[in-house]
Amino acid sequence: MADNREKDEDDLSIPRAALNKMIKELIPSVRVANDARELILNCCTEFIHLISSEANEICNKQHKKTISPEHVLGALESLGFGGYKEDAMAVLEEAKQVAAKKRTKRSRLENLGIPEAELLRQQQELFEKARLEQAQLEQQQFLQMQQALQQQQQQLLQQQQQTSQEDDYS
Amino acid sequence: MADKGDLGSTLPLSRVKTIMKSSPDVSSISQEALFMTGRATELFVQNLARVSLEQGGNKNSLEYKDLAEVVNSVELLQFLQDIIPKKIKAMEYLKMMQKMQDEDS
Numbered sequence: 001m002a003d004n005r006e007k008d009e010d011d012l013s014i015p016r017a018a019l020n021k022m023i024k025e026l027i028p029s030v031r032v033a034n035d036a037r038e039l040i041l042n043c044c045t046e047f048i049h050l051i052s053s054e055a056n057e058i059c060n061k062q063h064k065k066t067i068s069p070e071h072v073l074g075a076l077e078s079l080g081f082g083g084y085k086e087d088a089m090a091v092l093e094e095a096k097q098v099a100a101k102k103r104t105k106r107s108r109l110e111n112l113g114i115p116e117a118e119l120l121r122q123q124q125e126l127f128e129k130a131r132l133e134q135a136q137l138e139q140q141q142f143l144q145m146q147q148a149l150q151q152q153q154q155q156l157l158q159q160q161q162q163t164s165q166e167d168d169y170s
Numbered sequence: 171m172a173d174k175g176d177l178g179s180t181l182p183l184s185r186v187k188t189i190m191k192s193s194p195d196v197s198s199i200s201q202e203a204l205f206m207t208g209r210a211t212e213l214f215v216q217n218l219a220r221v222s223l224e225q226g227g228n229k230n231s232l233e234y235k236d237l238a239e240v241v242n243s244v245e246l247l248q249f250l251q252d253i254i255p256k257k258i259k260a261m262e263y264l265k266m267m268q269k270m271q272d273e274d275s
């Protein structure tokens with residue numbers, strides 16, 4: 001059974017899980033029949049169609065191309081759902097605050113209150129310092145290696161002298 | 171695209187948008203208009219469920235007939251009447267048909 005047909009527009013609805021969650025939060029101790037849930041789901045879809053059609057009409061009358069919040073508010077009012085307006089507008093306020101918080105968070109990380117030129121300068125300083133330290137470290141290692149080599153050489157030399165002396169006595 | 175996580179709302183806005191766009195003639199919707207529609211829909215569901223429960227016979231359960239009753243009695247919800255035919259018992263239907271026949275003759 002290949003279920004790869006495109007979702008029919010009539011099948012569109014809010015996901016069942018989202019609805020169940022809403023109902024649970026609203027009337028937690030109430031048993032809600034399955035066919036009642038299905039019905040609420042369909043009412044949901046119908047409501048969205050109702051609002052968007054009306055909002056779209058208002059939008060067209062204003063010769064605008066994009067449905068704006070004002071159009072939605074107007075639709076709610078003219079369809080008798082004016083009681084929702086206040087709550088609906090509160091959502092916009094919430095959205096603005098969420099967006100503002102994201103902006104300050106981002107800029108706080110970016111700047112730390114220091115201008116960019118200064119940040120660059122500090123970065124250069126740190127790089128230079130790191131380079132110097134690395135150079136010093138390498139020099140130290142080189143000197144140590146040199147010392148070790150010299151010691152080895154001296155030892156070898158001494159050994160050689162000893163063996164040649166022994167040779168003389170034979 | 172803003173998702174439910176942003177605002178703590180329950181309805182997935184992407185789905186709301188898809189449903190809106192399936193309405194004939196609707197072209198584009200601003201993000202803010204989408205937020206509002208989502209919120210209004212939530213309020214609608216909450217109201218419908220709550221009122222149906224209060225009007226219904228049993229305060230502990232919400233049945234299909236409770237919803238049907240409210241839709242048929244509240245003018246505001248007239249737009250739902252097509253999708254929520256009130257279920258009637260077969261007996262009542264037969265009686266209704268009989269009555270209509272009697273009236274015609």
